[in-house]
Structures are given as structure tokens and as C-alpha cells.
Amino acid sequence: MRRVYMDHSATTPVRPEVVEVMLNCLTEKFGNPSSLHYFGRLGRRALDEAREKVANAIGAKPEEIVFTSGGTEADNMAIHGVAMLNQNRGNHIITSAVEHHAVLNTVKALGKQGFTVTILPVDKYGMVSVEDLANAITDKTILITIMHANNEVGTVQPIKEMAALAKAKGVLFHTDAVQSMGKIPVNVDELGVDLLTISGHKIYGPKGVGALYIRKGTRWRQSLFHGGAQERLRRAGTENVPGIVALGKACELAVQELDKEAVRLTGIRDKLIQEVMEKIADVRLTGHPTKRLPNHASFCFEFIEGESMLLSMDMKGIAASSGSACTSGSLEPSHVLLAMGIPHELAHGSIRLTLGRDNTMEDVDYFIENMVPIVERLRAMSPLNPD
């Protein structure tokens, strides 16, 4: 069966160039970077080079990069570490209603530990308002954490404006750039952020590795793990050298190819959106119409439910995802769609199509060809369908 993978925001395959460098660190350069000997030095060098690559990719200095086990750990580490070190300065943390759970749940947990939390609303496009943020900052505010681009609807936030505001008020700013990395430019100085999260498996690197950027001089301290002195005491545990080296390579390639790939993907995405809106009735684009990731299309289909669409698509070899309650462990529909004011029932019918390196214009044709009858069939079965 033809297989069309359109779920690159969930995860990506590891690309061959990355597999290659990774392999090398599993077998040849397997030494523990803390070891003095030849093997250890090879490991250490590989680690140093990877750190440089990651730093270069986001415009940072190598010593500002801490490697983690993924985006989730980096988000936790950023937020918890700032909160712990700045308790004496204030106890107010600001985030947005559309953050990934790695941010939202971490902030909420702090809310139960004596911190005051403001969760900023978003507009119907999933956009946070800079004015709302300005109004929310108090002299107790120590941290603002707002994602660069949203994983469910692709909306890109005005991080630059918000970070500038934070800076003017002396508040630290963290952004989760897990989804934006490799799709739009991510530069810590241009964004003006103090902390920034990336993850390997969203950029054709492996799962289980990520990085946290911590601007030099940022009032942050390690507060999650205790153990060895790795990562200059900022993250205990033997370094995942193969994963880190792979992340380095993935970052390097992502940045090299960004411009070309963004143009190509935008073309495919725009065709996808256009065709869906044209060929299928009662469908709504979710997220911002223009300020969105170049590879990201997301919709709500009226009268039908996400999981049954996904299953039907899967039978045709199409891989996508949904924010439907029926696909989530919690049985709650996506908090992102709800925060955008989309009613429960409509949120139920959400589908996310996220494109990547292997997708082509033909994939769009294949998708539309198959999706039209799927929607028809499921709508014919739906008690909500007015026809």
C-alpha cells in the first residue's frame, strides 16, 4: 500500500546522514566522555562538536547549551530551574493557554507549590496578545514561558515583541521552540529569549534527546536531577552521546536546508489547504491563516469525529493526527482548540496534517482523493449531519 506520512509534528524518521553519525558513536566512539583515556576523549570530542553545532544552529554559544532527554525534560528544567532560583524575587509565572503539556503542567504544578500563575488566553487563531502579556506582568513576575509555534494548530507567536517586553521589565523569558526549529528561523538573539527548548525527534533526529539553551548569566539552576557532574553540573547522568551527536547533525542540516525546504513545504501546504477547503464542505482551517508553520495544516470537519477519520485514513495509508477527545488518553478534547473558542463538538472533528521532507504535491492529490469519500461516508453515518 502507498504510505503517506503527514504527521511530522508528532515525530519524524531519522534521516540517513543523522543515522550515520549516530551509529559511529554507538560502536566506534562509544567511550564515556568523563573517561580520561582514548575512548573517553573520542566521546568528549564528539560531544563538544555536537554542542557547537547545536549552538551554531540557534545563534548561541556552546557553553549555553545543556543536553537533555528531550523537549519535555528541557521544558521542565527551564521552568523549574528559574522558579527555584528566583523565589526570593517573586512568585509569579506567566504562560499561555495553548502551551504543550510539558510547559502547562509544569507551570500548573508550581501553582500548587506557592507560585501564582497567569495563563494568558488566545484569540480564535491561537495567538497570544502582546498587550495581554504587558498587562499581566507585575513586579512579582519572574518568568514568562510562551511557545514559539504551536504543535496543534501551527500558529507562530510574536516571541520577539513579547521577549522585548519581558526584558524591559527584567523578567526572564523561555520559549518552547520544539515545533519551530527547522521550520522557521530560530535565533536566540533575534528572538531575545533567555531560555529555549528544542527536541531531536521533530527535526529528523532521534527521540530521547533535546537541548535547553540557557543564556549566559541567566538566573537558573539545575533542580530536577542529582548525580554526577556532567554538563558542567547542569544535568547529571552519563551523556547520551549518540543521541547528542545526532541532534547536532540534525540541527546543522535543518538550518542548512531551512529556506529551501520552507518554500517547498509552503507550496505543498497551501495547495493542501486550498483543496480541502474547496473539495470538502463544512470544514474550518484552525490556527492562523498566514502566521503559521510552513508545513502545518489543521482543520475541523463538522459533524464527524477525529479518530474515525484517522482510522479511515490509515486504511488508505495516510498517517495524520487529531486533537479529538477520542484519541487522547484523557478523553478531553484538545485544550488548544478549546482555548481558541472552538466548541467541543467541532474540536472533536479536528485533523492535523504536518508535512515533511518526503512529502510531495502528489501526496496532496492522494490525500484529497481519499479524504473526500471518507468524509462523505462518515457524515452519512452521523446523527449530527443536517442533510
Add this chain to the structure above:
Amino acid sequence: MRRVYMDHSATTPVRPEVVEVMLNCLTEKFGNPSSLHYFGRLGRRALDEAREKVANAIGAKPEEIVFTSGGTEADNMAIHGVAMLNQNRGNHIITSAVEHHAVLNTVKALGKQGFTVTILPVDKYGMVSVEDLANAITDKTILITIMHANNEVGTVQPIKEMAALAKAKGVLFHTDAVQSMGKIPVNVDELGVDLLTISGHKIYGPKGVGALYIRKGTRWRQSLFHGGAQERLRRAGTENVPGIVALGKACELAVQELDKEAVRLTGIRDKLIQEVMEKIADVRLTGHPTKRLPNHASFCFEFIEGESMLLSMDMKGIAASSGSACTSGSLEPSHVLLAMGIPHELAHGSIRLTLGRDNTMEDVDYFIENMVPIVERLRAMSPLNPD
């Protein structure tokens, strides 16, 4: 140059069978296990199979295994999670003076947060006394965490007796089995432990992956990470499927080959110890003479220092490690050797040789051949040498 790697307690190369299954999950089975579609289901199945393999290897049930980013995270997770959930029952935690920093520093950190900590001493062999443990337990004790085998001196602790004691008193027992796994039998029921840590990169699996066994019904809760609902809410973050699958395979192979390999390594190790003691004067075996890991030989050489020995050995292609202050980030000599009553100066001259799959009897000859003149040369340079 001939290269003889004798530092398997620091880390191991990933074996080819493990590389193979890992590779498969980087490229083919790359799906996110949380995804509904074909690719996601492949990832989920790979994850489930790996969980079964790890569980089988230690006599556990699959649902009792939580995958982590390594031994360090698993140790932190075990200790912190028990402490957080049992605060209302008591605030006393017992550990030993020879634990890995992932345990020791975690327990000490809790000591600063209102918990009372007892750090049990060890005898000259690095052995914890069951009697000492019995005397230390109070009605406030909620957790005992004592490692199965020591990483620096190879001493194997009487976990079975200690865990039985804990059980009789209703105290939870965690053991760090990072070093024992694959070298001596590790079975959670035979040991009688409630929680147990393993790490991939010590058993020919990759770095950056580990597992925590949590016996069904254990009063433990996740308390490190917040985020997605992975690992049945016990560990947030996209699962490191390639690493986990590799860990599963590594565990399977480790157990299959354990008996044969233990006999083979014991033979090489015994020859190594015997030759060192015979051919080099003023050297002391550290750790227990018999109750030690089959692949583990460790010594203190009088009058000379560890790092300079390591560097000299490295010039001959021999990779080993040392608990010398000069090789540690902290400039403190090994807390393990000091806890065993070895004086600072002697601890300075420690060397650890840990054997693995590729080592042969010839490696011992090569080591001795080269080590004898190294020791001679460094002793001739030493102001401490009485000759």
C-alpha cells in the same frame, strides 16, 4: 596500536545485535507510539515488546517497568517518588556511604528538605552490615536504598537479607542494579526489592536509556517531570523508542549469556588480580576478595597517583579508570574508597579494571607487561617512595 578496553563499568560499546534493532526503530519503525496510525502502532508494538524483554530479564511484569533516560534518572525517580508519596508516613531515609552519586546526592538533597537521612558505613571491603541496617530502621523509616554492586570496587551487597529486613518492617527497598545487571543474576523477587534501577550503556546497550522497576502496589508517584501521559503517566516525554528497544535486546542477551560469560570473565579477572599482586609490590586489592562482580578488579598502588597511571596506560592503548582526586571534577578522591577506610594518599593511587565481552587472557598479559614498567617509572618519580 593495540587497544585494550578495560573500563566496562564506565560504559560499553553497543553490540551489533543491539545496534541492528535500534537502527530499525530510527528509520522504519520511527512512529510516535502515541499515534493511532500504522507508524504509531509499529512504534507502540516495539515499545511493548521491549518492555516485556526488560521485565523478563529481571523477573518482573511488563507493567512494572518504567523507561527513563538512564540510571541517574531512574535513581532520582525512585527515591524522590517514594519520598514524596510517603511524607505523611515518615521522613527517614537510609542509604549507604558507597552509593553512586545519583543515589547519594538525591538522598542528601532530600536531607535538606526536611527528611532525616542515615548513611550507613561500610567495612574495609565496602560491605554494608545487615546488622547496622537493622539498627538504623526506625518507625519513621520510609525508604532504604542500597546498591546491588558497587561501581568502584565491585563489592556485591547482601540485598536479599536487607530487603527481607525492610519488608518485615514495612519499609520500601530500592536497589541500584546498574552495575550488577548482566554480570550476576538480578531478579526482583529473589532479591525481594520494591524498586530497582538499570541502565542501558553498562550492558552493551546505548547511553541515554534506563529503566526503573516499580513493584505493583508500591507507594510511589512520579514527581520529577510534568508533561504528556506517556508510560501510563509515570514518565512524561516522547518515548525513546530506539533506545528502549535497544535496552530490551541488551537485557535479553545479557541474561542469555550471563552464566557462560560470568565464568569466562571470572577466569580472566582472577588471573589479572593474581598477576598484579604477584608482579607488582605494594599494591592492595580494593573491594571484597570474593563477593565481587566477576568482571571487576580494582587496586590501590602505593606511592603513585591514579591519573598519571591512566595517562601512561593510555599511551600503551590500555583504557581503565581511577577513583583518584585528580580524575574527578570535584578534586575529592573517591568517596567509596574513603568510606572503606583507605587513606587519602592511597585512594589517590586507585585503578579500576573492568572486563567485558571482548577481553581475553592475552589482554591480561598485555596489561601486566605494560603496567609493571609504568609503576616502576612513576614510583621512581615519587617523593613518597621509600626506596
Add this chain to the structure above:
Amino acid sequence: MYSEKVMDHFENPRNVGEIADADGVGLVGNPTCGDIMKIYLKIDNDVITDIKFKTFGCGAAIATSSMVTEMAKGKTLDEALRLSNQSVAEALDGLPPQKMHCSNLAADALHAAIDNYREKQK
């Protein structure tokens, strides 16, 4: 994640549709996830002679709807009332744990349709 039987009923659902002059109609919403199911009955001499459904919901919701209509057809109302969520799930070779609640929807909709019929008879 779903059994072959679930996937078969999802792909080829039995008895989809409406009955214009139904003797009983049941409409239920699933309180946990918000899914909705509607069941139409034709009843002759206390026996279900025809049954159709319409469902807005997940794969399991559609499959259990289909299965429950198959199981109910030809049964007396009392027999049909004894069809439980459990029995529907079993007939589908089981459902994933987090999807067990979906089978409630189907059994509840059937029971609601029978209640509706009986109300009208009074």
C-alpha cells in the same frame, strides 16, 4: 490497538441509517467524551424486526453501534434489554481499556430506544 472484529465493524458497519417511521428512537451522548449515538427501532409483537443507527464518535463507538444492532435484531425487547456493554465489547473480541466506555454508548442508545417505544405504548 483495535481487534480485527472492531475494525471489520468500523469498516463495514451493519445497519447504518435511519428508519423514517420508527417505533422507538434513542439518542444518547457519552458523558466522558461527548460522542453521540442514535438508534431507530421497528418493533412487531415485542420483537425487534428492524434496527438502524447513526453515530458521531470514535472507531469503537461506530463498531459497537454496528455490533449492538446486529445483536439486537430479532430479539424480544426483554432479551434486548439484557444486552450489556460488556457483552457488546466481548462480541467484538474486546476493546482497549481506555475505550471500554465507548461500548456504554451503544448499549445505552439501544435501551433508550426501547424505553422510548414503551413510553409511547403507555
Add this chain to the structure above:
Amino acid sequence: MYSEKVMDHFENPRNVGEIADADGVGLVGNPTCGDIMKIYLKIDNDVITDIKFKTFGCGAAIATSSMVTEMAKGKTLDEALRLSNQSVAEALDGLPPQKMHCSNLAADALHAAIDNYREKQK
């Protein structure tokens, strides 16, 4: 981690040994790591004519010992006293940050040996 020069001085240390009838001897222990260094001086007309060392310590300790003896040989005592930790480390093309303290050992031992000689002259 170490520069080539460090490794060269570690592998082929200059001036290892003792001087039986030394004019000055300095013995210092490194307070941070516990390493020990002993330096022996032969002095003629305020000039260091011979110098030897013995060191118990890390690679950097041995290399800095070797380097400091090379640097001191032929110098007047006042010149030798101006040899700092920093200049020894620089002569070795630098040391890793966590090893900078090792160079203290070498300079300190030299200074201690000179002090010892001057004490004896009094």
C-alpha cells in the same frame, strides 16, 4: 584534554630525581587535591645551577614540575621567584581549567626550595 607539550613533559619529564647535597629543598602538598611535590636546588652565586624534582600527582603535576625545573635552571634566585603558576601553565600551552591548580604546586615547590636555601644562609 592536555596539550601536546604537557604530554611531552609527562612522558619525558626533565630533571627527575634528587640531589643528595642540595642547597635548598622545597616540599609542598597541594591543598585542593592532596598531591605532593619536592624540589631540590644546587645554587652557585645566587644562580640555580642544578635542579631536580620528585612528584606524586596527576599528569599536569608531573608536567608542570618538569617545566618549572627547565624554566628555573640557570636563573638567579630573584628571577626564579618571579616564575608564576601562570607562566608555567603558559609555557605548557595551557592547562584545562580544572587543572590550573596543579601548576600552583610546581611554582610553590620552587619558591619553597629557594626559601629553604635562604633560611639556611641566614
